[in-house]
Amino acid sequence: MAHTSSSPFSGAEPSRRPAPDRGRTLLGPALRLIHTGQAPTRSALTGALDVTRATAGAVTGELEALGLITVDSSPAGGGRGRPSHRLAVAPAGPVVIAAQIHADGVSVALAGLGGHLVEARHLPLPSATDPVRLLRAAAEAGAELARATQRRCLGIGLALPNPVTEPDGTALAALHFAWPSGTPVADLFAEEVRKADPGPRATTPLPSAVANDANLAALAEHRHGAGRGARHLLLVTSGHRGVGGALVIDGRLHTGSAGLALEVGHLTVDPQGRPCACGNRGCLNAETDPEALFVAAGRTPDPDRSVFGQARALAADPDPAVRRAVDHVVDRLGLGLAGLVNILNPDRIVLSGLHLDLLAAAPERLAAVVADRCLWGRSGRVPIVPAQVTHAGLVGAAELAWEPYLNDPQASAETR
Template identity: 65%
Template sequence: MQPTHTSPDRGRAALGPALSLVHTGAAPTRSVLTGALGVTRATAGAITGELQALRLITVDARPAGGTRGRPSHRLAVDPSGPVVLAAQIHADGFSIALATLGGVLDGPEDFPLPDPATPEHVLRAVVAEAARRIAADPRRCVGLGLAVPTPVALPERIAVAAMYLDWPSGTPVGELLEQESAAAGLHLPVDVANDANLAALAEHRHGAGRGAKHLLYVTSGHAGVGGALVVDGRLHTGSAGLALEVGQVTVDPDGRRCPCGNRGCLDVEADPPALLAAAGREPDPARPLLDQACEVLAEAAAGRTRARAAVEHVTDRLGLGIAAVINILNPDRVVLGAFHSSLLAAAPDRLTRVVAERSYWGRSGRVPIAAAELDRSELAGAAELAWTPVLADPLTALTSP
């Protein structure tokens, strides 16, 4: 079925915004979409018809009850339409998943890092598993997005300091990803970005950050601490993509040595290895660090004294770091990634109290602190990255050779 082009230029320009509204769940019906776009009902019908022809959305043939009793056609993501491949590299492995519009990950898979874990070997392994997964699925794949645990300088897409991957500073990760993808026969757009930035974007669109005007996201997965800021729906990346490196905020001048060369950075005072150290445990290199940290959290919940003290120690350090960032940014919501969400659950009153005591804005009016809602925010964010060209201009992205 060929797309039925909308005659007004305004209709063509509205395809991307309309798809974004359906993608984030902000337009469940055509009447809501019409009001959000500020177009006529006829134009809205043409826009949804075009997106339907591109197999991006479905439109119910029979209108459902709408506002003030007026029936309206329901809109949804087409489950048989295009997908993207989301990939994430972390300190002790990598993950991949196919993703539909709407922020849905389809069967995430986890793999160990290859040996040696050089940039070339790791990216080759990621692309190989991505190619296998894409080939096994009948749906059209229209992009590949990769989340990496390192600042990524833009527009060059260079890994500035991949400390937890032991990659050389200045690794051209974007260029290498394109080369490996081309070598594997994946002829589709690819992109790479910092994992915390992408997780923040996913949480803002589909999770605990929905509706926030200034969302601060703080996270730790396996090692290190990352952060990001979403302002009015857009990532604040700074002049070169390197903004919001909250992990380098000092929370204990006499604390643990950080790979950056300083002491007491949030990066090493509020991550899973920090919790293990506070609990007197040596990390087991054969097991995921996050799993080991969760064992300490379970012991704390069971009343084990040393584990409880370790949780409180790391929670205090996390609170100091969040308070320092709040003083600078004045967000209206803070969302915490997986490990920090567990700390919040283990010591909710302690974390909010530390933030309020050390933050000017916290004392003036408490900033809500919420746990991330998505199971795999970084991986979901990688999917958001891959969907970017389609959300910007669906017709060009899906019909250009």
């Protein structure tokens, strides 16, 4: 296929997937459990799938034959009883390309199973940032990595800093680059990937998919980071510019009817606040991003350095005036989170980007603001935790590219 829809994510429990061929049906759920670290041994996999030891052995044997996992028959742990086999993703197994476009750069990496980035490169934006040239830069940088590796390359996923519709894969409100609303990013990216030539070890044509970066970061945190075990995970993040959010419910990314849900950046937290690029005032987007912190502190960032990096450093500055600015921004963030808690009732909130630094700077203040403005108050306090996944947007883009093979591992054999 030339490209997939922008959000094929699913996390249904294995027991809910009926199929006439039970063994093949179990391959995807088994690989997903190993990929996310939930089944480090064959015994754990047997219990998670609710199957016999023989069935689990057959499933892991087939996944090993596909080159996706390794099975170590040496004893795993000590204790009494029959030792279980260790299961792990294959260190020399296939990879996908993960790509991300930021407001001020392009990042690419190779990624194996298990949420591991094999190599990451961070490049400046090209001189022209129209859709075709910027998508071409991401495709060519990823293809260069694919040509250089000896591992099979199965697909490419791209994280974009704007909403992406489903299932057609068009970009709306691309405020960072002034792209025309409705730009067909999925089709354009697929064409640029085809022209970039990812090399002889890549699937031909190389499947590609695009999605919003906050959605992908939430997926990465749910599968590999601070969101593990949460049933209703809310992620809120502020990166280089603006604020994004996403919700994962029972392992599934909630994207709404057309992929546009959880645009939390445009939740109003101060009607008299700073103007937002969307045309409103006081959006979370304009009140809690890196620029907002500089404005509150009365500081001017160095134009020759990353504003995001400078804002992270500013959030830790002990100067009293900066502390007051941090408190101001934290209060606005708390108002936004409280409104989201009242509507969504998550069981965990993960903060990333600059919001992670604001949480570190004023954890008690942020929790108190959320509790005071939440319908359930302190009795219903929701844990607010820092993100754990490094380069979560890239890891999420890798998840997007891996998704077809997590659903059907045997599809990975087509390029062998």
